[in-house]
Amino acid sequence: MSDSKSHDANQMTGAAMIVRALVDHGVKHIFGYPGGAVLPIYDEIFQQGDVEHILVRHEQGAGHAAEGYARSTGKPGVVLVTSGPGATNMVTPLADALMDSIPLVCITGQVPTHLIGNDAFQECDTVGITRPCTKHNWLVRDIKDLPKVLHEAFYVATSGRPGPVVVDVPKDVQFATGTYTPPRKSDVHVSYKPQTKGDPNQIRKAVALMANAKRPVIYTGGGVINAGGNASQTLRALVEATGFPITSTLMGLGAYPASGKNWLGMLGMHGTYEANMAMHDCDVMLCIGARFDDRITGRTDAFSPGSKKIHIDIDPSSINKNIRVDVPIIGDAGSVMEDLLKAFKAEGKKPKIDPWWFEIGRWRARNSLAYKKSDDVILPQFAIQRLFEATRGHDTYITTEVGQHQMWAAQFFGFEEPHRWMTSGGLGTMGYGLPAALGVQVAHRDSLVIDIAGDASVQMTMQEMSCAVQHELPIKIFILNNQYMGMVRQWQQLLHGNRLSHSYTEAMPDFVKLAEAYGGVGMQVFKPGDLDGALHEMIKVKKPVLFDCRVAALENCFPMIPSGKAHNEMLLPAEANDDATAKAFAGGKALV
Amino acid sequence: MTQPASAYFMEERHDPNETHTLSVLVANEPGVLARVIGLFSGRGYNIESLTVSETESQKHVSRITIVTTGTPMVITQIKHQLDRMIPVYQVVDMTLTGRSIERELAMVKVKGSGDQRIEAMRLAEVFRARVVDATNESFVFEITGATSKIDQFVNLMRPIGLVEVSRTGVAAISRGPEGM
Ligand SMILES: Cc1cc2nc3c(=O)[nH]c(=O)nc-3n(C[C@H](O)[C@H](O)[C@H](O)COP(=O)(O)OP(=O)(O)OC[C@H]3O[C@@H](n4cnc5c(N)ncnc54)[C@H](O)[C@@H]3O)c2cc1C
Numbered sequence A: 001m002s003d004s005k006s007h008d009a010n011q012m013t014g015a016a017m018i019v020r021a022l023v024d025h026g027v028k029h030i031f032g033y034p035g036g037a038v039l040p041i042y043d044e045i046f047q048q049g050d051v052e053h054i055l056v057r058h059e060q061g062a063g064h065a066a067e068g069y070a071r072s073t074g075k076p077g078v079v080l081v082t083s084g085p086g087a088t089n090m091v092t093p094l095a096d097a098l099m100d101s102i103p104l105v106c107i108t109g110q111v112p113t114h115l116i117g118n119d120a121f122q123e124c125d126t127v128g129i130t131r132p133c134t135k136h137n138w139l140v141r142d143i144k145d146l147p148k149v150l151h152e153a154f155y156v157a158t159s160g161r162p163g164p165v166v167v168d169v170p171k172d173v174q175f176a177t178g179t180y181t182p183p184r185k186s187d188v189h190v191s192y193k194p195q196t197k198g199d200p201n202q203i204r205k206a207v208a209l210m211a212n213a214k215r216p217v218i219y220t221g222g223g224v225i226n227a228g229g230n231a232s233q234t235l236r237a238l239v240e241a242t243g244f245p246i247t248s249t250l251m252g253l254g255a256y257p258a259s260g261k262n263w264l265g266m267l268g269m270h271g272t273y274e275a276n277m278a279m280h281d282c283d284v285m286l287c288i289g290a291r292f293d294d295r296i297t298g299r300t301d302a303f304s305p306g307s308k309k310i311h312i313d314i315d316p317s318s319i320n321k322n323i324r325v326d327v328p329i330i331g332d333a334g335s336v337m338e339d340l341l342k343a344f345k346a347e348g349k350k351p352k353i354d355p356w357w358f359e360i361g362r363w364r365a366r367n368s369l370a371y372k373k374s375d376d377v378i379l380p381q382f383a384i385q386r387l388f389e390a391t392r393g394h395d396t397y398i399t400t401e402v403g404q405h406q407m408w409a410a411q412f413f414g415f416e417e418p419h420r421w422m423t424s425g426g427l428g429t430m431g432y433g434l435p436a437a438l439g440v441q442v443a444h445r446d447s448l449v450i451d452i453a454g455d456a457s458v459q460m461t462m463q464e465m466s467c468a469v470q471h472e473l474p475i476k477i478f479i480l481n482n483q484y485m486g487m488v489r490q491w492q493q494l495l496h497g498n499r500l501s502h503s504y505t506e507a508m509p510d511f512v513k514l515a516e517a518y519g520g521v522g523m524q525v526f527k528p529g530d531l532d533g534a535l536h537e538m539i540k541v542k543k544p545v546l547f548d549c550r551v552a553a554l555e556n557c558f559p560m561i562p563s564g565k566a567h568n569e570m571l572l573p574a575e576a577n578d579d580a581t582a583k584a585f586a587g588g589k590a591l592v
Numbered sequence B: 001m002t003q004p005a006s007a008y009f010m011e012e013r014h015d016p017n018e019t020h021t022l023s024v025l026v027a028n029e030p031g032v033l034a035r036v037i038g039l040f041s042g043r044g045y046n047i048e049s050l051t052v053s054e055t056e057s058q059k060h061v062s063r064i065t066i067v068t069t070g071t072p073m074v075i076t077q078i079k080h081q082l083d084r085m086i087p088v089y090q091v092v093d094m095t096l097t098g099r100s101i102e103r104e105l106a107m108v109k110v111k112g113s114g115d116q117r118i119e120a121m122r123l124a125e126v127f128r129a130r131v132v133d134a135t136n137e138s139f140v141f142e143i144t145g146a147t148s149k150i151d152q153f154v155n156l157m158r159p160i161g162l163v164e165v166s167r168t169g170v171a172a173i174s175r176g177p178e179g180m
């Protein structure tokens, strides 16, 4: 092909460049909602077959769907929304993705460049509004810059610590014609080059600590999932080689299998007794891709007081932010773990930690996740356990909303693989789970995708049932319906004298009829004995299902470390009588 | 002391605050200053002074000099947070390198007559301040120097008849042949 020909082929409008760039970056699906400022792009989408567009019912839904898509595939999620209200509706998912390190590329339309700043129709300062809730954003004022910015957007979203980016494209730039340049591997970003390889000296120091540990614990997080590739396999090999016990944050579940013998369960505010006690009493802590969040540390000055801490993280700003560590290692979790494993094996010294395991065994025996079963009402914990059993042997992905049900899902659903668990951890966004499930189902058409939901959360983005029906996405919305904003009620009971201010779900919709109104399937169960049968039916249905699982209304989520308390001041279910609770929460109303 | 109730209220702030001067090289693209300022306000960091100007126009590189205060842990956090911003090339802690020169320029307007004018001129000479504007009843002095020197000069002018001050904020550069 002659130069002039390829030059012609690369002459195109801004709108065409956007679609072309998506194709060049391997994008198969985008989530979006049209409007005046993106019509040229929608026109291009109409005329091609490479990229499938999923039409949501609210831009927030597009954002969470893209998050679910990204988390379950390891690829960036792509969103297309219009200017003004389209962009502002995206703010929540952008903030959510920033908190949870999810790669998103969001393209927003903007009013034509000559109108910017004039309070034009559907104008808002999109880059200004989204600056603090994106990893980076761009306003493209000139068609000449568009190809470069688009490629940069994919690079920034997916490299280093992943995150959301916004490319704001004025309508005149979408119409303008320019020369498209395809992405090249050799393109290096001038100022953003995250470090992925760990410093061998630091790795040596880490090995020295590990080889001499008496009470070690591995504490992993979302970074291991972000690292993708073989990181989770390397983690398993590292656990095998060291024999260390391992716990994970909410965000890291599945990196190490829940059935693995060294698994302590999740740690943190609603983590298991053994995981939190091991964190508190350990002498060497190996933190991999986790960020010492306040749900984990509790009282920072009482956090794991006697341990030497090793911290592997790709983002230097995560290190020494909340907790001072002894051996920081900057780099990609996968790459650093490989080097660490090699160095540990070369050292040839596996510490003897039998007494430590013995102690852990005693903590395990406290059975901190125990709950009272009932023949009359479905306990929410029981419902999750039955759901887990019913899905065994299926290719299952789980998303959640936010609240008690989310914590019970984390505690009682056993995750064996990474990328199978999608939840809003950092921002804690109610309404995340249903659209996230959509996104997951788009990426995995034949898999079983279940949103474990609460009756309040699910009403925040319920409209996406319509999207599920339109696009034939057979997501299963499993609602643990306790008729309360359970998590809010729990805090009101524990901290606000049981004054249940506005936490009761009044005027509950009939979820069965609602499902049918959308063209989906509605189911409802009240009795424990009916649960298994109904679950199997739900799994069989090839349509979107709203499953209204009526559960005990006043059940609370334990164990719980009241915020601001130390790990060893945990409240266990058996002990959560009125006296103990009053004592544990004494003076703690300002808690978050 | 009563126990703070929440983890949010109990960050260890026992370490004394330190003042640091940071030099930040950034790509001179729209919004970069808003990003930096937004970082400081959003995360509750202090800005004592901030100056910015393009320093290498072909490469579109600007240099931002920020004087900030915080505990050593917070200062480290600020540097890492700056460094991970996409348009930031480099962050150097001029205070840690210990070999930097820091200068500020101020214009100081003083009003007065008779002895006050004589005293103002005398002090200006001591401080090597230049007169850049004069009327029968006022002077504008231009003075450069370290922040402390300017503070001192302004304080001395106050009783004489200080009207207003305009300061540039600190610019900093390292000694010796090497650049950043
Ligand atoms: C109601 C509610 C209750 C909660 N209770 C709990 C609880 O009991 N326990 C709990 O654990 N959480 C809980 N959470 C979640 C909590 O708020 C945080 O979201 C979570 O603990 C953070 O997980 P993380 O530390 O793994 O960090 P993430 O947010 O997943 O961050 C990942 C870290 O890894 C780093 N990283 C990213 N990519 C890489 C890479 N390739 N290599 C190396 N490092 C990388 C990042 O820089 C970052 O530091 C709760 C949330 C809600 C909404």
Ligand SMILES: Cc1ncc(C[n+]2csc(CCOP(=O)(O)OP(=O)(O)O)c2C)c(N)n1
Residues within 6 Å of the ligand: A401, A402, A403, A404, A405, A406, A428, A429, A430, A431, A453, A454, A455, A456, A457, A458, A480, A482, A484, A485, A486, A487, A488
């Ligand atoms: C968008 C949003 N608004 C408010 C909250 C505060 N909040 C956290 S949990 C919760 C209640 C959730 O109730 P439900 O979805 O019924 O779940 P449950 O706790 O009962 O399982 C609320 C209101 C939030 N996390 N997100």
